[in-house]
Amino acid sequence: MSLKDDIEFLYWEGVRAATPEYLSHSFWKEHPHLCDLFSNPKKKNYVFALGKAAHSMVLSFLDFFPVDAGFVLTKYNHLPDEVRSKGQMGVLKCREAAHPIPDYNSEKYSREVLSELMDLGEDHQLIVLLSGGGSSLFEIPESGLHLENLIQLNQALLKEGLPIQEINRRRKEFSAVKAGKLLGKLNPLVKVYTFVISDVLGDDPNVIASAPTYPGSEYYLMGNLSNSLSAIQKKAMDLGYEVKTISDSWDKSSEDTAKRAFMELIQANSNPNKQVILFGGELVCPVFGDGLGGRNQEAALRMAILSSSLKIDREWLFLSCGTDGTDGPTDAAGGIIGPDSFDLMIKRGWDPRAELMRSNSYPILKDSNALLFTGATGTNVNDIIILLLAERNS
Structure with missing residues (x-):
């Protein structure tokens, strides 16, 4: 192989090692108690997959466990064409929105999934599959604010070239669903499990996708850099x-x-x-x-x-x-x-x-x-x- 072949091959090896398909086999083998929970016929599994890796994470989850309903929210052009056109993949609704700056669809689809999540009862368990990019994809402004305020905030923060920790800290102040606020809107009898592929140095759960379910849910790191x-x-x-x-x-x-x-x-x-x-x-x-x-x-x-x-x-x-x-x-x-x-x-x-x-x-x-x-x-x-x-x- 040429040097160009080698460098691209090594890059792709790094990508492969961070894919949900690669990570899942060892992860579920190491967590048999979770396998038992998600295979329990007395509970309904609702999956909310959020981020750039949402589609591949949910496919991997489906390889192991039954899913009764769910919602996939990812970046534009991150769904297969057929899924994008239908807006559906089996029992899962599938939507795309903007990254790295939220847009109209970010708020529209965030409200759509929030409505479904708020309807979950004690017979459900919520599985959140979280990956980087979720901060702009899942966004509802705090009371008294409008989407345009958040768009302007994101544009200013990104232009400054700030570390993601600082960007997401500021994002949380203006969001109704970040920093664990999502959990406060749900039925408290619903058990929530969050599984993460980290795009944040140090894997801080307070930072990844601006932490819609942290603190408050059971939280597991599946893979990182x-x-x-x-x-x-x-x-x-x-x-x-x-x-x-x-x-x-x-x-x-x-x-x-x-x-x-x-x-x-x-x-x-x-x-x-x-x-x-x-x-x-x-x-x-x-x-x-x-x-x-x-x-x-x-x-x-x-x-x-x-x-x-x-x-x-x-x-x-x-x-x-x-x-x-x-x-x-x-x-x-x-x-x-x-x-x-x-x-x-x-x-x-x-x-x-x-x-x-x-x-x-x-x-x-x-x-x-x-x-x-x-x-x-x-x-x-x-x-x-x-x-x-x-x-x-x-």
Whole structure:
């Protein structure tokens, strides 16, 4: 395989290790008491799947347990076409809304599912399947506020490039369903179980999807970024790479990420062997211009600029991608650049530094064939950053 094949293969290995299908077998095996509860014929299982991984999480749950009714609320283009057109999948209602900023459908469908949840009685048990992206998808304004107030708030918070912990803390103040407030609207006799695939560093249940059912429900972590990085590391070693893992909780800016990767590239070049430098987390990226891009694409563009004057006698590639398949408000998972990327951008008439100042990484990377398009991956555990160095020819 080529170096490009290897880096994409390793990214997909990280994604695979965070999918509900992969995680579920070991998780349910480790929790037999839950299996007994959800197989109890005297109780009705109502499933509320929320987030970017909602569809794949509910499919995985259906592989193990019966479901009497439910609701899937996910991001636009995250449902199969047939399910989207019908709005239904068996006993499950299926809806899509906006991310990362709520829209009319966010509130409309949130009120629709809330109405169903409020009708649940003591013969029901509510299973909440939660993944990243739920903060904007599930949203009802607090009394006295309007959706437009929340849209403006989200736009301002995201433009600042704040950490998700701070963004979600502010979101909770204006929401009628976040920070455990959803539970206060339900029949207290309904037992609630929450199962999470975490897209938050440290897996803080107060932060993931802005915690609609925390505190108050039984809460279980099914998977996170560490699963992905461990799988990548193992597969890279199988392929003959030496592996250096920097961090599984990287929370720096796109700028700092590119600087660190560039430093690692220089240091790694003294070693002639095949190498993987790996880290993951949640990049932050303030928006300064009117361009189109995302935090991972900006990291890739910055790496292309930093490495433009570096000449080393071996192949290398740098990947920065979101595990959900979408980076910012774009249809790309992120970017992959190498030693020739900057020159290609110039050759095609771009000024990389000018586009960087406009926060306009998407068009320049797309025109340079430096974007990775995956579509919705069915999971969401933050960002994966991989630096690959080929073996130096003697």
